Every structure is written in C-alpha cells, then in structure tokens.
Amino acid sequence: MLEADNLECVRGERRLFAGLGFKLEAGELLYLQGKNGAGKTSLLRMLIGLLPPEAGEIRWKGQTIKSDDFRADLCYLGHLNAIKEELTPLENLLAAARLADEELSEDDALDALEQVGLAGREDLACKYLSQGQKRRVALARLVKEKRPLWVLDEPFVALDTAAVDWLAGIISGHLQRGGMAVMTTHQLVTIPAGTVRELRL
Amino acid sequence: MKDRFNLYRFASPATFYPLAGALIPWFVAVSVVFGLAGLWLGMLVAPTDFQQGEGYRIIFIHVPASWMSMFIYLVMAGWAAIGLAFNTRLSGMMAQALAPTGALMAFLSLWTGALWGKPMWGAWWVWDARLTSELILLFLYIGYMALTAAIDDVKRADKAGGLLLLVGVVNIPIIYFSVKWWNTLHQGSSVNLTKSSMAETMLWGMLLMAMCFWMYAIAVALMRVRTIMLERERHTDWVKAELAGGEK
Amino acid sequence: MSPQSSAATSNWPCDVRPTSSRHCFFVIVVSLFPLGIGPEPDLLRKLAPGVLWVAALLATMLSLPRMFADDHRDGTLEQLALAPHPLGLVVTGKVIAHWLVSGLPLALIAPVLGIQFDLSADALIVLTGAILLGTPALSGIGAIGAALTLGLRGGGVLLSLLVLPLYIPVLIFGAGAVDATVSGLGERATCHCSPHLPLPHLASPPGHRPPP
Numbered sequence: 001m002l003e004a005d006n007l008e009c010v011r012g013e014r015r016l017f018a019g020l021g022f023k024l025e026a027g028e029l030l031y032l033q034g035k036n037g038a039g040k041t042s043l044l045r046m047l048i049g050l051l052p053p054e055a056g057e058i059r060w061k062g063q064t065i066k067s068d069d070f071r072a073d074l075c076y077l078g079h080l081n082a083i084k085e086e087l088t089p090l091e092n093l094l095a096a097a098r099l100a101d102e103e104l105s106e107d108d109a110l111d112a113l114e115q116v117g118l119a120g121r122e123d124l125a126c127k128y129l130s131q132g133q134k135r136r137v138a139l140a141r142l143v144k145e146k147r148p149l150w151v152l153d154e155p156f157v158a159l160d161t162a163a164v165d166w167l168a169g170i171i172s173g174h175l176q177r178g179g180m181a182v183m184t185t186h187q188l189v190t191i192p193a194g195t196v197r198e199l200r201l
Numbered sequence: 202m203k204d205r206f207n208l209y210r211f212a213s214p215a216t217f218y219p220l221a222g223a224l225i226p227w228f229v230a231v232s233v234v235f236g237l238a239g240l241w242l243g244m245l246v247a248p249t250d251f252q253q254g255e256g257y258r259i260i261f262i263h264v265p266a267s268w269m270s271m272f273i274y275l276v277m278a279g280w281a282a283i284g285l286a287f288n289t290r291l292s293g294m295m296a297q298a299l300a301p302t303g304a305l306m307a308f309l310s311l312w313t314g315a316l317w318g319k320p321m322w323g324a325w326w327v328w329d330a331r332l333t334s335e336l337i338l339l340f341l342y343i344g345y346m347a348l349t350a351a352i353d354d355v356k357r358a359d360k361a362g363g364l365l366l367l368v369g370v371v372n373i374p375i376i377y378f379s380v381k382w383w384n385t386l387h388q389g390s391s392v393n394l395t396k397s398s399m400a401e402t403m404l405w406g407m408l409l410m411a412m413c414f415w416m417y418a419i420a421v422a423l424m425r426v427r428t429i430m431l432e433r434e435r436h437t438d439w440v441k442a443e444l445a446g447g448e449k
Numbered sequence: 450m451s452p453q454s455s456a457a458t459s460n461w462p463c464d465v466r467p468t469s470s471r472h473c474f475f476v477i478v479v480s481l482f483p484l485g486i487g488p489e490p491d492l493l494r495k496l497a498p499g500v501l502w503v504a505a506l507l508a509t510m511l512s513l514p515r516m517f518a519d520d521h522r523d524g525t526l527e528q529l530a531l532a533p534h535p536l537g538l539v540v541t542g543k544v545i546a547h548w549l550v551s552g553l554p555l556a557l558i559a560p561v562l563g564i565q566f567d568l569s570a571d572a573l574i575v576l577t578g579a580i581l582l583g584t585p586a587l588s589g590i591g592a593i594g595a596a597l598t599l600g601l602r603g604g605g606v607l608l609s610l611l612v613l614p615l616y617i618p619v620l621i622f623g624a625g626a627v628d629a630t631v632s633g634l635g636e637r638a639t640c641h642c643s644p645h646l647p648l649p650h651l652a653s654p655p656g657h658r659p660p661p
Contacts (some may be wrong), residue, residue: 013435048531050527068535071532076527076531080524082523082524083523083525099528099529100528101532101534337614340613340614341614344607344610344611347607347611348597348598348607351601351604365593365611372615375618379618379621380621382621382622
C-alpha cells in the first residue's frame with residue numbers, strides 16, 4: 001500500500017501544492033491530472049524518492065520510502081526513455097533488467113519486443129529508431145515487469161492508437177494481478193480493469 | 202498544525218535577521234577598537250627588527266590574514282556539516298556569506314606575503330610550502346563561490362557547496378603535506394619562515410590585529426547573510442513586512 | 450552480476466567511442482612541450498615527469514563532464530539511482546568504468562611518450578606504475594566534481610576549477626615518484642604515493658542525485 005500524507009511541494013518561489021495526501025491499495029490506479037506546471041512530475045519524483053518533499057511523508061507498506069525494499073518494488077518510467085542510443089533494443093532491455101536485479105531471459109526480452117512491434121529491429125542500434133519506436137523500447141520493460149508499484153510519467157506520449165490500446169491492456173493486466181500504478185497523462189485513456197482514482201492538481 | 206509547522210520552518214531566518222542587524226554595529230565597533238590598538242602597537246610601539254628593518258611590520262596584516270583565511274574555511278566547513286546533517290537553511294547561507302571574506306583574507310595574505318617577500322628574499326614569489334598551500338586555498342574559495350553562484354536552485358547550491366567544502370577540508374591537510382614534501386624533495390629556496398624569538402609586543406600586536414580581523418569577518422558575514430536572507434525569502438511574509446517597514 | 454560490474458559494462462560501449470580523441474589530446478599536448486622548450490635531452494628528461502603528469506591530469510579532466518552527463522540526459526541516471534543497489538556501489542561502478550577508458554589507456558601510452566623524453570627504463574616503469582596508481586584517484590575525485598556540476602551552465606570550466614586544486618596531491622606524488630627515479634633517489638618516493646589513494650572512495654558517494 002502506498003500512502004502519502006500532507007505533501008507539500010515548492011519549486012523556486014512557487015508553492016505548487018500543499019496538504020496533499022492519498023492512499024493507494026492493491027489493484028488500484030492513480031490518475032494524476034492537472035495542467036502543465038501544476039506539479040505532476042514533481043509529485044511523481046517525490047513518490048519515487050528522487051525529490052524530497054518540503055513537508056509531509058510518503059510510506060510504502062507502512063515504511064518510509066527511503067528503504068532499499070521500496071526501490072526493489074518500484075518500476076519507474078520517466079518522460080525520458082532511459083535507453084542508450086548506442087545499444088540495440090535487446091541489449092537495452094537486458095541491461096535494464098540486470099540493473100533492476102530482475103531475471104529476464106533473452107527469449108522473454110525478444111517476446112516483449114515483438115509485442116511492442118519491434119520484431120526484426122532487435123539488433124539495430126537505438127539511434128536508428130524513430131521517437132515512437134524508442135518509446136516502445138522503454139515500454140517493452142513493462143511487459144515482463146513483476147514489481148508491484150509502477151510509476152509512469154506520460155506513458156502514452158508519442159504512441160499511435162494501436163500502441164495506446166496495447167499499453168492500456170498491459171496496465172490493466174498489472175492491476176488485475178494486484179499491482180498498483182500511478183501515472184500522469186493528458187490523453188483520455190480508459191483502463192479496462194482495476195479501480196481508477198483521480199487526483200487533480 | 203500546518204501553520205505551526207510553517208512558523209517553525211521560517212523561524213530561524215526571521216528571528217536571526219533582526220538579531221544579526223542588532224549585533225553588527227557592536228562587532229564593527231569592537232573591530233575598530235582592536236584594529237586601532239593593534240596598529241598602534243604594531244606600527245609605533247613594536248621595536249624595529251635589527252635584521253629586517255621596518256619592512257617586517259607588514260606581518261601585522263599578513264599573519265592575521267593567513268590565520269583568518271584558514272579559520273574561515275574551517276568555519277564554513279563546519280556550517281556545511283551542520284547543514285548537511287540537520288538540513289538547516291541558515292547554515293548554507295552562513296557558508297555563502299563567509300566565502301568572499303575568506304577569499305579576501307587568502308588574497309590579502311598572498312599579496313602582503315609578496316610585498317614582504319620582495320625586500321626579505323629578493324623575490325615576489327617563492328614556491329614555499331605555505332605560500333603554495335595558501336594559493337591553493339584561494340583556488341578552493343573561488344571554486345566554492347563559482348559553484349554556488351552557478352546553481353540557481355538554492356537548496357541544491359547549499360548542498361553542492363557543502364559537499365565541496367567537506368571534500369576540501371579533508372583535502373587541505375593532504376594538500377599541505379604533499380606540498381611540503383614536494384618542497385623538501387625539490388630543495389628549491391632555503392627560505393625559512395619561522396621566526397626566531399618574537400618580541401612580546403609584536404605578538405600582542407598580531408593578536409590584536411587577529412581579533413580585529415575576526416570581528417570584521419563576523420560583522421561583514423552578518424551583513425552579507427542578511428542580504429542573502431532577504432533575497433532568498435523575498436516571497437515570505439516577514440521579508441515583505443521588513444521591506445515595507447524600511448520604506449516608510 | 451554485481452551492480453558495479455553491471456554499471457560498468459552497461460556503459461562500456463557508450464564510453465569507448467570518444468575515448469580516442471581524449472588520448473590523442475594527451476599525446477599532442479606532451480609532444481608540444483619539446484617544441485616549446487627545445488630538444489636538449491637533459492632538460493627534457495628533467496621536465497618529463499611533470500609534463501606527462503600535467504597532461505594526464507588535463508586529459509582526465511577533459512572526459513569528466515561526460516561521466517554522468519549522458520546518463521542524466523537520457524534518463525538512465527534516474528534508473529541507476531532507483532536501482533535496488535546501494536548508490537555507493539553504482540557510483541563506484543561508474544568510477545571504475547571511467548578509469549578503464551581514461552586512466553588505464555593513459556598509463557599504457559605514457560611510457561611510449563616517456564621514450565620521446567629520453568627517460569630510462571627504470572623511470573618508465575615507475576611512470577607507468579605511478580599513473581596506474583594515481584589515475585583511479587583522479588577518476589574518484591573527478592566523480593565528485595562531475596556530480597556537483599551536473600547540468601550547470603558552463604559546467605565544464607567550473608568542473609576544472611573545482612577539481613584541479615584537489616588533484617594537486619596526486620600530481621605532486623605522481624610526478625615526484627618519477628622525478629625521484631630520474632634523479633636517482635629511487636623507490637623511496639614511490640611508497641609515499643599510497644596514503645592519498647583511499648581518499649576518493651571515502652568521499653565519492655555524493656555522485657548520485659540527479660538534480661530535480
């Protein structure tokens with residue numbers, strides 16, 4: 001369970017939000033909404049522990065998120081793809097899994113790449129891929145992702161309609177397995193399964 | 202609950218600002234008194250050195266400036282440690298307020314050292330261990346100021362500057378001993394800076410001047426920290442009230 | 450696979466590419482000195498340790514800004530910071546990777562350049578050893594500077610301002626060891642090298658937080 005209490009965020013001189021709190025249970029999705037500059041990304045960075053909140057506390061399973069256990073349960077996908085241009089999609093996927101201490105066989109990785117529509121491009125350096133294709137390489141990580149908490153920053157950006165539906169399916173599968181997800185998005189996307197909660201900043 | 206918390210958070214700068222303002226005139230006054238006494242003792246009372254003539258009197262500036270340059274760096278590192286350990290906002294401001302004075306002291310020490318060195322050793326600069334270390338200390342000050350000036354986010358600036366100060370303070374003894382070792386290895390100039398027997402009046406003169414510099418450093422640092430506070434907290438109520446009160 | 454090795458290997462292909470230019474810089478700077486000073490072998494032999502070491506410092510400096518900048522730009526740094534490994538280990542991995550593509554090749558090139566300066570075989574061995582021992586410290590201290598200046602305007606120049614004063618002990622001991630061999634003092638100098646080396650590991654952990 002992810003809990004946030006009384007969070008406050010100050011960027012520069014502006015207080016973006018204060019007294020913000022929520023609870024997220026297994027199988028629930030938290031939709032963060034708000035206009036540009038409302039502090040959506042700042043809130044996400046607080047939730048993953050990269051930005052210390054001005055005030056308030058965030059707990060994961062009742063414990064502060066500063067523990068190593070939290071990071072072992074967390075899968076974060078930022079608005080940057082975190083893929084290396086010089087590596088191939090396959091190498092990127094395997095390196096990311098290794099860094100996250102996850103078991104990922106080469107077959108699983110190839111399967112994930114096929115699902116995101118990159119079959120036949122596994123061995124091409126990522127710098128030759130289009131923006132949307134690079135995003136898909138980053139999203140391919142989610143296919144075999146077993147960690148319970150997903151934090152996704154604008155996951156639907158740069159995707160075509162088919163890919164949006166596919167990703168919505170992946171997220172609902174994760175929720176059905178009892179996972180949790182927090183995400184921001186500007187597009188209206190319906191996630192078929194799980195309880196959806198909204199938070200407007 | 203929220204209001205009390207905010208009050209606590211803003212407590213230190215809001216209360217420190219008027220306190221610092223009240224203390225500054227005292228430190229300035231004490232500094233002037235010590236300075237006059239020290240200069241009188243150093244320039245008029247202390248006997249002429251039979252080897253070095255009148256030129257040696259520059260030590261009444263040189264030695265206190267060198268002391269202060271090292272001491273201020275330590276104080277800054279102390280503030281940095283407090284800031285990193287307890288996440289207090291005042292400590293970062295204090296470290297930043299002290300830095301220019303520290304750099305000034307290091308520069309003064311080098312400059313007066315050069316002025317003193319020319320008549321004594323016949324050279325403006327010798328690669329003596331102390332001179333070299335002092336020069337490196339000046340570089341460390343400049344590096345700190347450049348780093349904190351380059352970072353727009355004050356929290357990050359304080360943190361980065363604090364880390365740099367701590368790394369620097371660990372490195373200073375290593376730098377000093379390495380330079381000393383380098384100096385003996387190269388057997389360059391046979392300059393020996395240690396004084397034989399120092400007349401008591403000279404020692405007193407130097408101590409008085411050191412006190413003068415010390416009080417000056419505190420006064421200037423307090424003035425600077427007040428400015429930094431106003432700038433950083435310009436969106437808070439107490440600064441707005443302060444500025445509105447000043448305009449009337 | 451340990452976190453260090455995975456951090457080190459995952460960066461390997463990305464760090465190797467621009468490596469050659471950084472080492473060409475080292476070769477060119479060192480080769481400029483005889484042109485500026487003159488070809489007298491005695492003078493060159495005397496200057497060689499200092500010239501080689503200063504050039505090695507500058508060559509290391511040149512590659513420092515990229516230590517975290519690429520990872521910061523493409524988002525990998527966030528993933529590294531969020532990985533379920535102690536951050537210190539990850540940073541150590543980055544430092545090792547940097548040393549492998551920066552310090553190690555310098556140590557291999559240095560003896561060849563030393564021959565240009567007419568150094569004796571003994572001095573060449575000490576030179577290689579000193580650069581091998583000293584460059585990890587350069588990478589470690591440099592990591593602190595690279596982390597502190599990450600993403601700043603004029604970060605490269607600022608980095609040199611922060612890091613070069615801290616490099617002085619390495620320069621003194623490194624060049625001193627070679628110098629001592631050249632002037633016949635022998636190995637006495639080399640053993641002075643060691644006290645400084647553990648330092649960067651004490652001080653390296655700040656290298657993590659990507660700026661918000």
